Amino acid sequence: MISVAIMGHGTVGSGVAEILLTHKHKLFTALGEELYIKYILDLREFPESPVADRFTKNFNDIINDLDVSIVVEVMGGTNPAYDYVKRSLQAGKSVVTSNKELVAKHGAELLAIAKETNANFLYEASVGGGIPILRPLSQCLVANEVDEIAGILNGTTNFIFGKMINDNMNFDDALKLAQDLGYAERNPEADIEGHDACRKICILASLAFGKHVYPDSVYTEGITKITLDDVKHANNLGYVIKLIGDVKKTENGKLDICVCPMLISKDCILSDINDVFNGIMVKGDCTGDVVFYGKGAGKLPTASAVVADIVDCGKHLKTRKRMFWTDGDGSNIVSYKDSITSVYLRVEGNGDKAVEAFKDSQVVDANGETIILTKEYHFGEIEEKLAALKADGVNVLSAIRVGNI
Amino acid sequence: MISVAIMGHGTVGSGVAEILLTHKHKLFTALGEELYIKYILDLREFPESPVADRFTKNFNDIINDLDVSIVVEVMGGTNPAYDYVKRSLQAGKSVVTSNKELVAKHGAELLAIAKETNANFLYEASVGGGIPILRPLSQCLVANEVDEIAGILNGTTNFIFGKMINDNMNFDDALKLAQDLGYAERNPEADIEGHDACRKICILASLAFGKHVYPDSVYTEGITKITLDDVKHANNLGYVIKLIGDVKKTENGKLDICVCPMLISKDCILSDINDVFNGIMVKGDCTGDVVFYGKGAGKLPTASAVVADIVDCGKHLKTRKRMFWTDGDGSNIVSYKDSITSVYLRVEGNGDKAVEAFKDSQVVDANGETIILTKEYHFGEIEEKLAALKADGVNVLSAIRVGNI
Helix, strand or coil: CEEEEEECCCHHHHHHHHHHHHCHHHHHHHHCCCEEEEEEECCCCCCCCCCHHHEECCHHHHHCCCCEEEEEECCCCCCCHHHHHHHHHHCCCEEEECCHHHHHHHHHHHHHHHHHCCCCEECHHHCCCCCCCHHHHHHHCCCCCEEEEEEECCHHHHHHHHHHHHHCCCHHHHHHHHHHCCCCCCCCHHHHCCHHHHHHHHHHHHHHHCECCCHHHCEECCCCCCCHHHHHHHHHCCEEEEEEEEEEECCCCCEEEEEEEEEEECCCHHHHCCCCEEEEEEEECCCEEEEEEEECCCHHHHHHHHHHHHHHHHHCCCCCCCCCCECCCCCCECCHHHCEEEEEEEEECCCHHHHHHCCCCEEEEECCEEEEECCCEEHHHHHHHHHHHHHCCCCEEEEEEECCC | CEEEEEECCCHHHHHHHHHHHHCHHHHHHHHCCCEEEEEEECCCCCCCCCCHHHEECCHHHHHCCCCEEEEEECCCCCCCHHHHHHHHHHCCCEEEECCHHHHHHHHHHHHHHHHHCCCCEECHHHCCCCCCCHHHHHHHCCCCCEEEEEEECCHHHHHHHHHHHHHCCCHHHHHHHHHHCCCCCCCCHHHHCCHHHHHHHHHHHHHHHCECCCHHHCEECCCCCCCHHHHHHHHHCCEEEEEEEEEEECCCCCEEEEEEEEEEECCCHHHHCCCCEEEEEEEECCCEEEEEEEECCCHHHHHHHHHHHHHHHHHCCCCCCCCCCECCCCCCECCHHHCEEEEEEEEECCCHHHHHHCCCCEEEEECCEEEEECCCEEHHHHHHHHHHHHHCCCCEEEEEEECCC
16 A cells, blocks of 8 residues: 655645546556555645545645655645645655746656655646657657757646637637636736746656756746737638647757747647647657647646656656656756747738838738748747838737747 | 577668667667678578578577577578477477568467567567557557457559559559559559558558457458549548458457458548558547557568567566467458448449338439449348349449448
């Protein structure tokens, strides 16, 4: 019997407890041992829970119990999650987490502690919810050099784009609908400003390339400026707009990484990922394009990924899984100004000056506005040209990257 | 240092050797030990190979060498692959294979031998080529009861449908193009008659549900009867035609399994999987729909899955991976006549009698022909109705299942 402590009894935490109870037999068969919920840490009371007797409000009950070999952190945020996870690992307990903020901010440090104490620190649920992605990336694709990872990593923003594309809804109405349906938080900033997707691409990049990439070193742009007009023009040009987290290895070995709305060609499978679904494309030098698709959030999908990690910890209580990276100082990240991309521009009027500034680009007349799909430039150069146009009185209504995925 | 023997130096085998040599450093980092190619078994000579000195024509060199702990079978077919794999496992060596025919026919027996001798028998590359699917299915989705697996499991037939759908090409021309491009064999039977997809759905079903499903217990229908007319009518009705391998758990716990062309709704992500790509959808009770997408065949994609298994064997030389199933006698398989489905029918003339026979179905007039999308029936009942219509002089030109995925 392996004793497990679950820290947090919110959406994901209650899902983890539910799966451990309802899928007991299947998990026993897979692991060869019983997984026993010994503690659930939460400040609230849950008298109706079938494991109401296991609740505690005191982390010391968990850390001081030698019997607990696996600690599950599903509290969210970094305080007190960071402290509790760190102390659990230092005590030689294995930790499973779904907390992307924690892993993106402190992954390298926590993995190093786990290595020192010969414990496991697993975090499959932190990216893509129920979609298997991190374990396949580190195990199944081990015989590949990863060239690029590009993904729709946030279901809420993908839902909003879907409503704009298919139902002609503007951004504000689509966001309100997402909130009404419970997909978006009352404070939707983490989703719509791209912070959530940024944490996830940081975790993917860290694991795939071996050095920690911190969120503050990633160029991150949200979707709040995207208009219904842009969505329609993109459609006419054979594209859809998606919020993409992207990291690719450049020729000098550095990482070009960003999170921003992009025009994605309708020929790319990522353009077909709709509603609240996530899709993550991994380009390996041997496999070519591999895509993982599914629900990137939600109680049971996320909890099922957590439970798979618990089982994996249970199988490897005395050995360590190599889902590992070391610390990074940002020196392996390309400045966003040096990133090479083409952009979609929507310009007021006939756009003569903009067309001249972005020579040799594709130009489309559109009802008193001009659409320009530029050739490739360094992003810094694009910024300079846009600033000069603005100074010259040209009204550039939108500038959105064109994904080259 | 771990010594590996590779049996077969064809497309996949030469890819395995290539990756082991070119990705040496990455593999060493992942495994913590060097993987050394000690033998390559092939009757042909390869004097230009960088490992020309390791070739042998004699299996005894491998089986008698205690140093060889991992044997890779990439010969294809079952003779002599079955004998060599069996003897390798009996000798306590771990075996990695990409051979779907071998696994679909003899998986249960070989897994049982591996269990007895505490060896590993891994076969990730046998389904989906370079797409990670079997390991995610058994590890990442362990906290799910699998309800259904449905997939486009054969790239050649998917390429042919793509040409029919997008380029208006008829079946014979599309097949010839596939052959010219090297996607289809000169003898294309295994692909176009569905045998290849059948072996793969058998392996998926065996692993997901725990009992061996043999190919001869699976209703299998090829794509040779599909006409350009059917492809067009399907398109007008909001469907595309795909060759689907499908297994689902019925209410009484038995498996409803088949391989056949199906009309797939354009709303289903599987309808977006084009060209030679494969896509496998796993429906879990917790995750919902998860899809794995990528190249299902080809030298380096398949070889990279083989090498990932070699690394996994290397990590688990003294323990066993639970990628396991026991033998099955077919008693857990629903008779294909009891399978419940709706069908698309194309009937000559106004189709009155067919419309009467399949009451309450959707009927579309189509240029002197009648298209009927029936409601759901047991497949045996559909067969009976079609036989009665034929006896009554009604010319039913096509009958294709409508997928309910």
